[in-house]
Amino acid sequence: MNPAGLLPPALGPQRTFALVAGVERxxxxxxxxxxxxxxxxxxxARWLTGPGEVPPGNVRLLLSPLDEPGDLDWTDSxxxxxxxxxxxxxxxxxxxxxxxxxxxxxDGDLLWIFWAGHGYLGPHQxxxxxxxxASTKLIxxxxxxxxxxxxxxxxxxxRRFPLQxxxxxxxxxxxPRDGRLNFxxxxxxxxxxVPGRRQFRLYASREGEVAQNDAERGAGRFTEALxxxxxxxxxxxxxxxxxxxALSIHRTFQELRERGEGWQLPQFIVDRNWDACSFLDDxxxxxxxxxxxxxxxxxQVAWDGLGDLFEGRELPRCAYEAYAWAFKVAGCTTPARGxxxxxxxxxxxQDLDERQGGHGGMxxxxxxxxxxxxxxxxxxxxxxxxxxxxxxxATRERLAxxxxxxxxxxxxxxxxxxxxxxxxxxxxxxxxxxxxRGERTEHIWESEGRPVALDEVREELVRQLTLVxxxxxxxAVDRVEFHVPYELLDAxxxxxxxxxxxxxxxxxxxxxxxxxxxxxxxRTDTRAEWHATWRWLHDRGGRHRDAVRVxxxxxxxxxLGMELAAGPEPACVLAHTTAxxxxxxxxxxxxxxxxxxxxxRGGGPPAPALLELLAPAGPDGRPDAGALDVFTLPARVRxxxxxxxxxxxxxxxxxxxxxxxxxxxxxxxxxxxxxxxRSLA
Numbered sequence: 001m002n003p004a005g006l007l008p009p010a011l012g013p014q015r016t017f018a019l020v021a022g023v024e025r026x027x028x029x030x031x032x033x034x035x036x037x038x039x040x041x042x043x044x045a046r047w048l049t050g051p052g053e054v055p056p057g058n059v060r061l062l063l064s065p066l067d068e069p070g071d072l073d074w075t076d077s078x079x080x081x082x083x084x085x086x087x088x089x090x091x092x093x094x095x096x097x098x099x100x101x102x103x104x105x106x107d108g109d110l111l112w113i114f115w116a117g118h119g120y121l122g123p124h125q126x127x128x129x130x131x132x133x134a135s136t137k138l139i140x141x142x143x144x145x146x147x148x149x150x151x152x153x154x155x156x157x158x159r160r161f162p163l164q165x166x167x168x169x170x171x172x173x174x175x176p177r178d179g180r181l182n183f184x185x186x187x188x189x190x191x192x193x194v195p196g197r198r199q200f201r202l203y204a205s206r207e208g209e210v211a212q213n214d215a216e217r218g219a220g221r222f223t224e225a226l227x228x229x230x231x232x233x234x235x236x237x238x239x240x241x242x243x244x245x246a247l248s249i250h251r252t253f254q255e256l257r258e259r260g261e262g263w264q265l266p267q268f269i270v271d272r273n274w275d276a277c278s279f280l281d282d283x284x285x286x287x288x289x290x291x292x293x294x295x296x297x298x299x300q301v302a303w304d305g306l307g308d309l310f311e312g313r314e315l316p317r318c319a320y321e322a323y324a325w326a327f328k329v330a331g332c333t334t335p336a337r338g339x340x341x342x343x344x345x346x347x348x349x350q351d352l353d354e355r356q357g358g359h360g361g362m363x364x365x366x367x368x369x370x371x372x373x374x375x376x377x378x379x380x381x382x383x384x385x386x387x388x389x390x391x392x393x394a395t396r397e398r399l400a401x402x403x404x405x406x407x408x409x410x411x412x413x414x415x416x417x418x419x420x421x422x423x424x425x426x427x428x429x430x431x432x433x434x435x436x437r438g439e440r441t442e443h444i445w446e447s448e449g450r451p452v453a454l455d456e457v458r459e460e461l462v463r464q465l466t467l468v469x470x471x472x473x474x475x476a477v478d479r480v481e482f483h484v485p486y487e488l489l490d491a492x493x494x495x496x497x498x499x500x501x502x503x504x505x506x507x508x509x510x511x512x513x514x515x516x517x518x519x520x521x522x523r524t525d526t527r528a529e530w531h532a533t534w535r536w537l538h539d540r541g542g543r544h545r546d547a548v549r550v551x552x553x554x555x556x557x558x559x560l561g562m563e564l565a566a567g568p569e570p571a572c573v574l575a576h577t578t579a580x581x582x583x584x585x586x587x588x589x590x591x592x593x594x595x596x597x598x599x600x601r602g603g604g605p606p607a608p609a610l611l612e613l614l615a616p617a618g619p620d621g622r623p624d625a626g627a628l629d630v631f632t633l634p635a636r637v638r639x640x641x642x643x644x645x646x647x648x649x650x651x652x653x654x655x656x657x658x659x660x661x662x663x664x665x666x667x668x669x670x671x672x673x674x675x676x677x678r679s680l681a
Contacts, residue, residue, distance in 0.1 A: 007240060008109040008162060013053040015109040016235045017161075019099050020045045021062040021129075023090045023117030028134045037116035038065035040169055040223040042072055042080075044114045049079035051232045056082040058106070060098035062090035064132035090117075092131040092140035099147055100188060104156045110239055111151070111164045115142070116223060119170025120183070121207060123546055123569065128183055129170060143186040144168065149343055152197045153190035165200040165242060169222040171210045172203060185567075192311060193346035195303030202226075202246050225249045298353050298365055301398065305391045306369075309384075310345040317672065318410075319348065320541040322371035325407055326352060330362040339540030362402060366395055371407045378410055414438045414468070414476065416513075417675055418461060419483040423451045430485075432457050434464060435675050436477075458496050461509075465498065479514035479634055481668065486590075489517050490581055490601055490665060494641065508662075510641045514634040516668035522590045523669070529565050529593025531671050536568035537595075537630060545626035548572045550611055556584040564592025572630045574610040575599035581665075589667065596630055597667040598637065604663075613640050613664075637666045 008015075022041025026032035045061055048054045056079040065072055069087075074080045088094045103111065120128045126145040133140050144166065151164055175181050204222030229245035230238050238245075298306075320340055341351040352364035373388035395401070415437045420430040429451030436442045444464055461480070468477055482493050494510025509515055523530050537547060549570035551560070556577060564570070573594055575585055580603035589597045598610055614636055615623040644662040 007236065011109040011163070011236055011239070013235050014055065014058075015107070016048075016052070016054045016112070017058045017060075017103055017106050017108045017110070018045075018048055018054065018112035018114065019060045019062070019095075019103060020048070020112070020114045021090050021095065021116070023062075023064045023130070023132050024066040025064045026118070026130060026132060026134050028130075028136055028139070032118065032130075032134070033066055034118070035066055037169070038063050038072060040116040041114065042074065043223065043227055044167075045083055046075055046077075046080060047227060047230055048112065048235075049083070050077065051230075052235045052238065054235060055079075056086070058108070059083060060102060061087040062094055062098065063087050064090040089132055091133040092142070093133075095131055095142050099142070100150065104151075104160075106160075107157075108161055109163060110235065111161045113144075113164070113166040113168075115144070115167075116169040119168065119172055120175040120181070121172055122175060122183060123567065125207065127168065127170075127172060127203075128175065128186070129168070137182065139181050139183045141183055141186060143188070146186060146188045148199055148201070149347065150188045150190040152193055152199065154194050155191040156194075158194050162197055163200075163239060164197065165202075165239065167202050167226060169204045169226075172205050172207050173210060174207075193307065193344070195307050195346075196300060200242055200246075202242075202249070222249070225252055298349075298363055298395070299399065302365075302391070302395050305394070306346060306349055306365075309369075309387055309391060310349075313345055313384075315340070315344060315348070315535070315539060316372065316375065317538050318371065318375040319345070320539060322368045322375070322407075323348060323352070324541065325371050326364045326366075326368040329367045329405060330364050332364065339544055362404075363399070366392060366401060367404055367407075370404050374407045375410065412438070413478045415479045415481055415673075416461075416464065416468070416477045417481050417483060418457065420454075420457065420485065420488060422485055427451045429453050430457070432460075434461070436464075436468065437673070437675065441675055454491075461496070462498055465513075477513055479516065480509065481516050481518055483518045483520060483674075486519055486522055486586070489519055489586055489667065491517075492601060493517065494665070495662075508641070508645070510638060511645055514638050516634055516666045518667070518669050519590065520669055520671070520674045523593070523671075526565065526591060526593040527671075529568075530595060530669070533568045533571050533593055534595050534671050537571040542629045542631035543627065544569070546570060547630055548574060548611075548615070548625040548628050550574045550576050550609070550625070551585065551588075553577045553579060556588065558584075560584070560588035561591025564588060564594055570594065572596035572598070572633070574614070574625075576609055576611075577603065579603050586667075595667075595669045595671065596633060598633065599665055601663040601665050610664075633666060634668060637664050640664060 020041050022038035024034055024036070024038045041061070041063060045059055048059060049056055061083050063069065063072075069084075074084045088098075099113075115129050118130050120130070120141075122128050122143075126143055128139070129142040129144055131140045131142065148164070148166060151161070175183060226245070226249060229241075229248055233241065323340055340348055349365045349368065352368055369388055370392045373385050373392060376388060377385035392404070396404075417435040417437060419433045419435075421432075423429065423431055430447075430453075431449065432445075432447040432452055433443070434445040436444050445460055465477060480493075482488075482491075484491070494508060494515040496509040497506035498509050498512055499505070500507040500512065537544075540547065546569040549564075549572070551573050553576075556579070564573070571594060573585075573589055573596070575581060575598065577585060577599070579585075581599045583603070585599065586597070598614065600610075609623075611623040611625060611628075614633065615625055615628040617623060617627075641662055641664060648662065
C-alpha cells in the first residue's frame, strides 16, 4: 500500500526510535490499578528489538507495573536485558524527559509512540494519558495531542523524524466535568510548524468508548491485534504496511462487535499513507465518500509556500468562516463537530488537507487560503493579501484546479455606540459621546464635558437615529451599543421610547434595533481572559457545547468568577437566577473575563428558562446549549423581545404571568470593537 520509494531511503532499525509506556499502578487510588498495560508495553518493546531489530538504546521504556518488575516476562535476549536495566517508572517527569528532551535530540527517520493504560478526553477532545504519579490533587498526564503538535515544529530539527506513529491502547472516555478529576492544563507549546512531517495515529477506541482489557491474561485486545499484524515484520515493512494493518484491525473489531463479543472500535485519526494520500481510497468497498478518490492534495511546493506565508501569524478572526466556506465551495459537508482544530493556521490547513476533497478535485486548503486573502484585502492588509492570492493562483495552475468562486463579502453592519461615564467631580448626570461605526467610524455627538441626564441622552439618540435613517445611503442602524458604568448595566435602555411612523407611535428601542450593554472599562484586571475567551469563541464559529453555561442561584458564590476564569470556556452565561443580577452574578461574569451574558432585568422568577427562550432544540427535543450560536444572540434577543411585545398586545386580558422576554438584558463586550476608551473627562 506504501511503495518502498515513498519511505526515507535510510529508514531502518538504526534510525528508528521509540517511546514505549505501560501504566498499571497509579498513586491516585488502588481502584485505578489495572493489569495488562505493562505487559503490553513489554511485548511491543520485544517486537521492536526482536523482529524490528531496533537497538535497545533507541527505545525509552517507561513501566509502572502492578507486580514486581522481576516477575514480568522480559525474555532472555541481550536487547531486553538492556531494557530491563534502563527502564524508568512512567511518571510525568520521565515521560516529558524522554519525549520532549531526549528523543528530539536523536537523529532518526521514524518515531514510534506506544502507550497502554488509562485515557481520558479533555474539554477540547485532547487525549490525556494519566501517568503513574497521578494524584487526587493533580492528574499528572501526557497530553498526546499537544505533544504530537510539538513534534511537528522546528523544536525537532527540520530534517529529522519525517515519520511519526502513535499507537494507543487506552480508553477515550470524557473526563468528568464536575471537578472530581483535576488534570490541570498541559500544553507543551511549540515552535514554527515544519511542512512534510507525517503522523499516523491509531487508537484502541473511538471517542467516548472504553478499551477492553483481559485482566486474567494481562493483555489489551487492541495490542493483541496490533502485534498479530506486525508479526515478524521488519521496521521498514511494518511502517510501510501500517495503513493496511489499521484497516485489518478495524475489520477484526467490527466483526467482534457484530457478533456481540466486543464493543470498542479502533479508530485511525489520520487516514493517510505516508505519501499524504488517503489509504481509504484504496479500498474496493469504497470506504471514502463518493467522488472523493480523485481529490488533489497539496504538494511540497504548496506547503513550503504556506510555511512562509503563515510564519508568525495568529489565527485571524475570520478563520472559522474561511474553514466552513472551504467545505461549502468544494461541495463537502462541514464536519459535524463545529470549530477549528487546535493550533495555528498551518494546523488548520493540515486538518483540511487530511480530509477528503470535493467532487471537482479541489483541495480544501485552497478555498480556505482564498477566503483569508479576500478578508485581508478588505481589512487593508496590502502586504499579506496579494501574497495569499499569489499562492492560490500558483497552486491552482500547478495542480490544474478549477476556478474558485469569490468568497462572500463580510457582513456590513451599522452600529451606533453610546458611551456614558460618571463625571469625575461627582455631579449628577453623565458625560456622553456617540459614534457611528460602519465601513468607517464617525464621531457624531458629544456632551462636551457637560454632564447630562439620561433623558437628554435619549432625546439625542432619537435625533441621531432619525438623521441616519434620512441619510442618502439609506443604511439603517442595526445595533445600538451602550458603553456604561457598572451601575447602569441593568438599566432599561432597550425600553426607551422611539417615535415610529407618520403618527409618531412610540416603540421600544429594543424592538426596532438590537440593543446591548457593555462595560469594557471594568476589564482592566481580566483583559487577557476576555480576549482569550472571545478568540476561543471565534475559533469555534460561535457554537460549542462548552460555550454557554446556565448559572443558577446556588452557583452564584464568591468563587464563581475565579471558576469562570479558569479556561477560555464558557464564553456566555445565561442567568437562571431569581436574585437581581448585581447580587454577585455580574461581578463574577466580569471577573471571569466573559464577553457575553444574558439575564432578566431586576431578577425575578426564572421561568421560562433563558435556554428555552434562546436556544434551538436538540435531537431529544429539548433546548441544546451546544447548538446555540452565541454570535446570533443580539438578533435572537431582539426576536424574543418582539415576540413578548406581540404576545402582550394580543393577550393583554389573559390571566397568565408574563414570559419576561421584554425584560432581557444582553451584555455584549466585543474586545475587537471598543472605540473611544479614553476617558471623556
